[in-house]
Amino acid sequence: MIKPWNEWDLDALVAHTRLVGFDLDNTLANSKLPMKPQMVSRFSELTRRIPVAVITGGRYSLVVSQILDVLQDRAILENLHLMPTSGTRYLRWNGHEWSCVFSHDLDADQRARAAASLERHAREQGLWFEHVWGERIEDRGSQITFSVFGQQAPLEAKQAFDPTGELKERLARAVADDLPDLKVHAGGYTSVDVAGRGIDKAFAIRELAACTGIQVADIVFVGDRMTPGGNDYPAAEAGAMGVAVSCPADTIRFVDGLLERLPEWHPEQPPRQA
Known part of the structure; x- marks a missing residue:
């Protein structure tokens, strides 16, 4: 199912969401540019509430410059799943560095x-x-x-x-x-x-579900190209809950709604992780 960001019943959405995934360009940040401070603060806080994934067609170096280099120190890196080049690569934080879980390279x-x-x-x-x-x-x-x-x-x-x-x-x-x-x-x-063959954001969502143990139906995916033919549309075709945005400003408003409803994490409690 796909709906615009402002047409979802956020209470119902949050009730069974276990992971929130995002496209990068024109969803979290303007094309090839770092996330703006308003997005950085919200994205960082979201990692303290729920597992967060980034699935982008861009290469890993862009994920670094657009997201990792500007994240706040309070962000929980263990709760972050990075899938550049349309999910053909999957990286997780091992406590010291970002390590590659898998990579499906062309010869x-x-x-x-x-x-x-x-x-x-x-x-x-x-x-x-x-x-x-x-x-x-x-x-x-x-x-x-x-x-x-x-x-x-x-x-x-x-x-x-x-x-x-x-x-x-x-x-x-x-x-x-x-x-x-x-x-x-x-x-x-x-x-x-x-x-x-078979590599798109549907593939990425299914791989993410398999690696985390989270059902595809319990994943939200936010993207700016959610219409048929758009490169975010396959994530919803795979069974994720599709949230359509037109720009990072829409994403900020949507994340604000999530943060209002997701319980806060306290230092004496472990964060929710996938």
């Missing part, structure tokens, strides 16, 4: 074929622009990502590029024909991702 041949196909079809379809911001094709190990305007493009340019998603979908279809052994899908506003 060298798969990565090379994916990059070559993305470039060829982008050029053929007029999507290989002369001026871009940053890297155009990024090798994330477990995922190859093509960004039309580059990885560091401003949000305004990305949002204005392809509002219907038609151009990204056309590129994704062409690349998919070249790579029958891999999964190709339109990702963010201007990106197309290539990963192993």
Whole structure:
């Protein structure tokens, strides 16, 4: 089930929620930028109330710069689950550092074929622009990502590029024909991702449930692309409770509602953990 953030009955939602998951870009933070202080304080506090996951198409270094580098000291890292590159990697805090629970990397041949196909079809379809911001094709190990305007493009340019998603979908279809052994899908506003077959946020949610022992139906997932075809939609298709937001400001309001209802943690009590 998917509902906008302000249409959920939060009392009923909190009653059987055991983990809250979030998309990153345009959900917790603006694209490629750190969480703002208002989000940092709420996100940090939420980790003291309930297990929290971040599932993003971005690579781990972005999770570090956008979330970990700005978290407050009071955040409980043991309650945080990190799943970058669409859940192809899973990291947990072991008390000293972030350790990798699993990683589903593509092999060298798969990565090379994916990059070559993305470039060829982008050029053929007029999507290989002369001026871009940053890297155009990024090798994330477990995922190859093509960004039309580059990885560091401003949000305004990305949002204005392809509002219907038609151009990204056309590129994704062409690349998919070249790579029958891999999964190709339109990702963010201007990106197309290539990963192993069956890898999306539905896969991530199911893996998270298996690793934590929490039922998928008891997981809330918050994202800004919760409509069919959006890269957050598979999380709800997997059975998680989908919360649709349009920007980090919506997420702040939703988290405020959770914090009003989730019991506070006290130092003499262990935090709720997955």
